[in-house]
Amino acid sequence: MNRLKDQYNKIVAPKIVKEFKLENVMEVPKIIKVAINSGIGPFRENKEAVESFAEELSNIAGQKACPRKVKKSEAGFKIKQGDTVGYAVTLRGERMWAFLDKLINIAFPRIRDFRGFSDSSFDQDGNYSIGIKEHIIFPEVNPNTTKGIRNLQITIVFDKKEVEKNKYLLKEFSFPFSEEKKDK
Numbered sequence: 579m580n581r582l583k584d585q586y587n588k589i590v591a592p593k594i595v596k597e598f599k600l601e602n603v604m605e606v607p608k609i610i611k612v613a614i615n616s617g618i619g620p621f622r623e624n625k626e627a628v629e630s631f632a633e634e635l636s637n638i639a640g641q642k643a644c645p646r647k648v649k650k651s652e653a654g655f656k657i658k659q660g661d662t663v664g665y666a667v668t669l670r671g672e673r674m675w676a677f678l679d680k681l682i683n684i685a686f687p688r689i690r691d692f693r694g695f696s697d698s699s700f701d702q703d704g705n706y707s708i709g710i711k712e713h714i715i716f717p718e719v720n721p722n723t724t725k726g727i728r729n730l731q732i733t734i735v736f737d738k739k740e741v742e743k744n745k746y747l748l749k750e751f752s753f754p755f756s757e758e759k760k761d762k
Contacts, residue, residue, distance in 0.1 A: 580675035694756030
């Protein structure tokens, strides 16, 4: 069992039950999946760079990245129907827990000038989205051999729509939220 999942089952879930005075452990929020998306942008014309990035993203996620194709041609962007414009990966189960563990404990500390993520990035469904400017923060990517730096969008999807509990869950996993002071 992954250590983050073990921490969730043995420490975090009981702590949330106690903190929020829940009647049942089934009321505790659970992470359902993690979605990773990235566009290929100006590297679309360079087939070697696109293939290299698809392989890097697959290595980061631990499973094959799925290409995202254009549904409708757009002359202004010089794209035709069926062209690949990005890649996506959806992680569930053990791969999801392993990725979250790697993201929180290895990748985030490698971000330059990092001051934490905003806690206002929760959507109305209680899911949390973050943007990463450089995919080279992951240990699977060699910055010396990569053929261009790409952005990643990572969305953590919860089963409950309660932002306060979901945020508390991420804080218990040592998720780095920024300590911004809000003036009222």
